Amino acid sequence: MKNPWVYKHLVKWMEKNHLSKDTIHAFASRWQTLGDNDSILCPACFAEDEEEHLVAEKVRGEVELLFCVECKNEFEIPIPN
Numbered sequence: 001m002k003n004p005w006v007y008k009h010l011v012k013w014m015e016k017n018h019l020s021k022d023t024i025h026a027f028a029s030r031w032q033t034l035g036d037n038d039s040i041l042c043p044a045c046f047a048e049d050e051e052e053h054l055v056a057e058k059v060r061g062e063v064e065l066l067f068c069v070e071c072k073n074e075f076e077i078p079i080p081n
């Protein structure tokens with residue numbers, strides 16, 4: 001699986017934002033198909049049936065910020081130590 005740590009936190013974001021279980025399951029299935037060279041999917045855009053990718057914006061303390069240029073959402077991914 002690609003980036004299980006990032007995936008875990010994106011799913012947490014989806015749960016926190018009350019996206020449906022179906023959407024989260026669909027995201028999980030789609031994530032399983034990602035290869036190492038594929039981009040990280042934006043969960044907010046995915047919920048709108050769009051596939052956009054996240055770019056690593058910056059590291060702030062112990063958190064990496066991933067940013068979606070399409071929906072402008074920012075995702076905080078704690079850096080595992």
Ligand SMILES: [Zn+2]
Nearest residue numbers: 042045068071
């Ligand atoms: Zn997005």
